[in-house]
Amino acid sequence: MTMEMKDSGSVVLTAYHPHSPVRIPGMEQSFMQDVPSSHSPSSRKSLPRCRRINRMLSNESAPPPAFSRSNSQASMDSTSMEDFWCEVESIKESSEDGLEEATLLEFKPADEGELEAEWLQDAGLSTLISGAEEEDGQALLSTLTRTQAAAVQKRYNTYTQTLRKKNKHTIRDVRDIFGTNDSSPTFETVPVSPVPSNGIQLPGQKPVWKSVSSNSCLDCGLDKGSPSITEELSYEVSFSESIAVLPKTQEWTKNQRFKKEDSALPKFIVRKSRFGLTEVGDLSPEDMKKIRYLSLIELTAFYDALGVELKRNRAERVRGRENGLFGVPLTVLLENDQKKVPGIKVPLIFQKLLLKLEETGLETEGILRVPGSASRVKNLHQELEAKFYEDTFDWDQVRNNDAAGLLKMFIRELPSPFFTVEYLPAFITLVEKISKIKLQLQALHLLIMLLPEANRDTAKAFLQFLKKVVANEGKNKMNLWNVSMIVAPNLFIYKGKRANQQEMQAAATTAHIVRLLIRYQDILWTVPSFLISQVRKMNEAAINNSKRQLMFDKGVRKLLRRKTMERERPERPEGAVTFPSYLQSDIPEGVIRVYAPLHSKVSMAIQLNSQTKAKDILARFHCENSRGSSQNVRGQIQSLHEVGGNIGQHCLDPDAYMLDVYRANPQAEWVIKPKAS
Numbered sequence: 001m002t003m004e005m006k007d008s009g010s011v012v013l014t015a016y017h018p019h020s021p022v023r024i025p026g027m028e029q030s031f032m033q034d035v036p037s038s039h040s041p042s043s044r045k046s047l048p049r050c051r052r053i054n055r056m057l058s059n060e061s062a063p064p065p066a067f068s069r070s071n072s073q074a075s076m077d078s079t080s081m082e083d084f085w086c087e088v089e090s091i092k093e094s095s096e097d098g099l100e101e102a103t104l105l106e107f108k109p110a111d112e113g114e115l116e117a118e119w120l121q122d123a124g125l126s127t128l129i130s131g132a133e134e135e136d137g138q139a140l141l142s143t144l145t146r147t148q149a150a151a152v153q154k155r156y157n158t159y160t161q162t163l164r165k166k167n168k169h170t171i172r173d174v175r176d177i178f179g180t181n182d183s184s185p186t187f188e189t190v191p192v193s194p195v196p197s198n199g200i201q202l203p204g205q206k207p208v209w210k211s212v213s214s215n216s217c218l219d220c221g222l223d224k225g226s227p228s229i230t231e232e233l234s235y236e237v238s239f240s241e242s243i244a245v246l247p248k249t250q251e252w253t254k255n256q257r258f259k260k261e262d263s264a265l266p267k268f269i270v271r272k273s274r275f276g277l278t279e280v281g282d283l284s285p286e287d288m289k290k291i292r293y294l295s296l297i298e299l300t301a302f303y304d305a306l307g308v309e310l311k312r313n314r315a316e317r318v319r320g321r322e323n324g325l326f327g328v329p330l331t332v333l334l335e336n337d338q339k340k341v342p343g344i345k346v347p348l349i350f351q352k353l354l355l356k357l358e359e360t361g362l363e364t365e366g367i368l369r370v371p372g373s374a375s376r377v378k379n380l381h382q383e384l385e386a387k388f389y390e391d392t393f394d395w396d397q398v399r400n401n402d403a404a405g406l407l408k409m410f411i412r413e414l415p416s417p418f419f420t421v422e423y424l425p426a427f428i429t430l431v432e433k434i435s436k437i438k439l440q441l442q443a444l445h446l447l448i449m450l451l452p453e454a455n456r457d458t459a460k461a462f463l464q465f466l467k468k469v470v471a472n473e474g475k476n477k478m479n480l481w482n483v484s485m486i487v488a489p490n491l492f493i494y495k496g497k498r499a500n501q502q503e504m505q506a507a508a509t510t511a512h513i514v515r516l517l518i519r520y521q522d523i524l525w526t527v528p529s530f531l532i533s534q535v536r537k538m539n540e541a542a543i544n545n546s547k548r549q550l551m552f553d554k555g556v557r558k559l560l561r562r563k564t565m566e567r568e569r570p571e572r573p574e575g576a577v578t579f580p581s582y583l584q585s586d587i588p589e590g591v592i593r594v595y596a597p598l599h600s601k602v603s604m605a606i607q608l609n610s611q612t613k614a615k616d617i618l619a620r621f622h623c624e625n626s627r628g629s630s631q632n633v634r635g636q637i638q639s640l641h642e643v644g645g646n647i648g649q650h651c652l653d654p655d656a657y658m659l660d661v662y663r664a665n666p667q668a669e670w671v672i673k674p675k676a677s
Contacts, residue, residue, distance in 0.1 A: 083369055084485040084507050090371050091412065091489055113162025115314060116155045119300070124293035128156055139541035140293060143534040147240035148294075151301035230267045231438055235529040239442045240301035261481075265519055266437055270526065274660045276614070276653025278527045280449075280456060281345075281676055283535075284648030288453065290535045291527060295449035298531070299426070302443060308433045311425035320415035324385050325349045327413040330454040340389075343676070345457040349388060352395070353407045354465045361400035362468055363475040368486045372402035380406060408490045411462075418459045418491060423447060427492070431509045437516075441523070444516055448524045449531070456525075463521045470518065484515035536646040536665070543646070592662055594640070596672040599625040608659040614640045615654035621672055639675040642668045651675050 120128050127137030144152065234242070270277065283291065303310040320329045323336065333347040341348065361367050380402060387393040398406075411418065419427055430443040448456065466483055473479045478486075492510035517524065593605050594617055601624050606617055617640055642650040645667035652661065662668075 081485065081507055081511075083482060084489060084511060087369075087486050087489045093374065094377075094409065094412075113159050113166070115312070116159040116162070118314065119155050119296070119312070120152075120159065122293075123152070123296045123300075124290070125152065125156075129159070136538075136542065139538045139545065140290070142541045143294075143537040144297065145238050145241055145301075147238065147243075147301040147305055148297045151240075151297055151304050154304070155300070230269060233268050233270045233438070233441070233523065235270060235526075236273070238298055238301075238530045239446070239528075240298055240305045243302065243305035243439075265515070268438070268441065268520065268523060270523060272653070272655055273529065274657040275529065275664070276656035278529070278532060278650070278653065280460075280525050280527060282651035283527065283532075284650075285453070287535050287539075287648045287650075290538055291449055291531050294531050294534050295446045299443065299446040299450065302446065303426075303429075306434060306439065308429060311429060312422050313425060314422070325388060326381065326385065326410055327415065329415050330458055331452075334454055345453075346461045347458065349384070350407075350410060350458060350461065352388075353403055353410065354461060356395055356398060356403045357400065357407065358465060358468060361403060362472045364400045365475070365477050367400060367469060367476050367478060368404050368408075368483060369478065370401050372399060372405040376402050377405045377409070381409065411490050418451075418455050418462070419447070420451060420455060423450060424492070427513055428506060428509055431512055432506075441516060441520055444513070444520075445524050445528065449527070459517075460521065460525055463517055466518050467521065480515050480518060481511070484511045484518065488514045539646045539648070590659065590662070592658070592670050594621070594670045594672060596621050596625070596638075598638075598673060601625050608662060610657070610659055612658045613654065614652045614656045614658060614661075617658065617670075618654070618672065637675060638672050641671045641673060643671050644669050 117129055120126065124140050125137050141149075141152070280288070300310050320332065321327050322332055325333075330347065333349070334344065337344050337348045357367070376399070380398060384393055384406070417424070426447060427444075430440050430447070434440050434443060448459075451459065466487065469476065469478055469483055470480050488507070488510040491514065492506075590608050591605055592608060593603060595603050599621060601621070604621065604624070606612070606620070618638060621638075639654075640652045642652055642661060642665060645665040647665060647668065
């Protein structure tokens with residue numbers, strides 16, 4: 001069974017079907033038969049066949065398709081995509097040889113109203129559907145920017161109009177929900193102004209930028225042959241608001257051709273503000289859940305501002321295996337692995353395959369491109385399933401190309417892909433419909449923020465490995481474009497019986513997405529500061545709502561009267577460190593008390609000034625505790641964490657200026673402990 005999705009350009013993309021073979025009607029018999037089982041360099045027949053496949057799908061032989069081809073497709077010649085089609089053919093052979101068994105995902109048909117209802121739920125706004133006065137939903141709505149509020153309103157209006165047509169039940173008007181009287185209902189929005197990284201805009205304060213130095217910015221460019229022009233990315237204002245202020249007369253470049261050379265990609269930097277930068281793992285799971293809500297709303301507003309329809313799939317969830325290694329959902333794998341290694345974020349088998357290739361395969365010529373033996377890979381697959389968790393599997397017997405084959409098989413056999421079925425059309429659309437790489441990168445950034453934690457962490461580990469492969473290009477002959485072409489079919493080409501020529505012409509698009517993921521991964525796994533600012537506002541709104549609710553309870557008011565002499569403190573988040581009451585007394589403005597429960601000296605009051613950084617506080621504790629702390633503590637990398645107040649938990653950038661962070665969250669506690677790995 002297949003599932004399909006169509007974008008506005010009438011390109012049909014067969015959705016994710018792990019383990020089922022590729023079939024291309026009208027072309028299958030012409031070029032997918034009598035294929036040798038291996039594409040090793042000694043097999044001379046496979047290479048010309050791949051070229052014939054590519055020519056059939058290139059401009060040289062294929063008639064112009066009925067849809068408007070993307071700028072990326074128009075630029076690729078048959079030679080440049082040769083590796084891509086060889087990989088597609090290799091995947092098909094694996095399916096036909098029985099290495100991958102069919103497990104299908106199915107799309108449910110859905111009308112527009114149902115899709116919009118799912119969008120509202122995924123955006124954390126189920127309160128608009130249920131009518132319940134949920135505090136989280138109200139807090140989220142109170143933080144939205146103008147463009148984000150417009151995106152929410154558009155989807156809510158579509159949802160209510162569809163339900164009214166069906167006469168299902170009475171739908172509350174958005175004006176009733178938010179108390180607006182205008183005939184055109186609107187959501188209350190926050191003012192659009194630059195906000196400091198990881199903080200809240202302070203009255204009259206402008207963002208302060210550091211001068212460029214070796215560690216003052218996140219640099220994602222090219223080590224050699226890079227273009228002379230460097231573009232700067234800003235995290236201070238939402239991406240959709242930045243688009244909204246562009247001149248309306250500006251037209252996006254059409255039919256722009258991108259080149260496969262690495263030097264064709266621009267060099268981007270993200271300057272560190274006085275709040276530093278925040279990586280995905282630096283925030284608590286509760287706050288990252290809010291980041292996901294906001295990212296979906298912001299992504300939708302971003303596409304709206306560009307005039308591009310944000311397509312998403314509605315998939316019938318198919319339950320994968322509950323044990324084993326291959327074909328098991330990432331979340332299930334992690335649950336099983338965490339019983340052995342608590343806190344692990346990437347499945348053990350995936351880590352081991354990456355480690356094997358990093359230790360012995362990075363310099364192997366054609367690694368990832370040259371397939372291993374199909375029979376050996378099949379036997380290794382079966383042996384791994386039987387012996388991996390017993391620690392009796394002999395990794396020394398695994399050849400590098402076979403290990404690469406197992407790695408790609410693991411990815412293909414996932415019941416749901418790394419980049420999730422729901423938003424796969426959005427990944428394709430960002431290249432098909434958006435021509436500027438900077439805008440593509442911003443859309444891709446939000447899509448990464450949308451990923452479930454298990455997918456995001458595992459994808460990051462994979463991309464870090466691919467970056468190492470590219471770094472060894474001089475020996476393995478695999479440059480960025482080569483690697484992207486090999487990886488793209490395993491991530492984005494979906495194996496179903498209705499694949500056709502138009503679908504396959506998305507090849508250059510998917511390869512381009514993979515090279516953006518590899519090249520700019522450090523940027524993509526950094527949380528935009530405007531989203532963190534909105535999370536802070538959400539948390540503050542939720543705290544204020546809770547306080548107002550408590551004031552209506554007479555018993556609580558009596559209790560508060562007895563405690564009027566005690567300093568009011570916000571509710572401590574789950575997992576926060578508890579300290580003795582004598583350490584929690586009021587402290588002067590600009591002075592923070594830092595706790596280090598793992599050190600011999602567990603507390604220290606520190607006077608902040610405009611130049612005090614997080615790393616300065618860490619250095620002071622290290623100096624004070626260099627003799628008294630245990631050997632284990634001295635060997636660990638310690639970080640300063642902001643806990644409570646308007647954030648759940650936040651591991652601070654060593655370069656963050658503490659006085660600015662303190663002013664953004666004066667109710668926080670400051671704790672030194674190891675950074676979560």
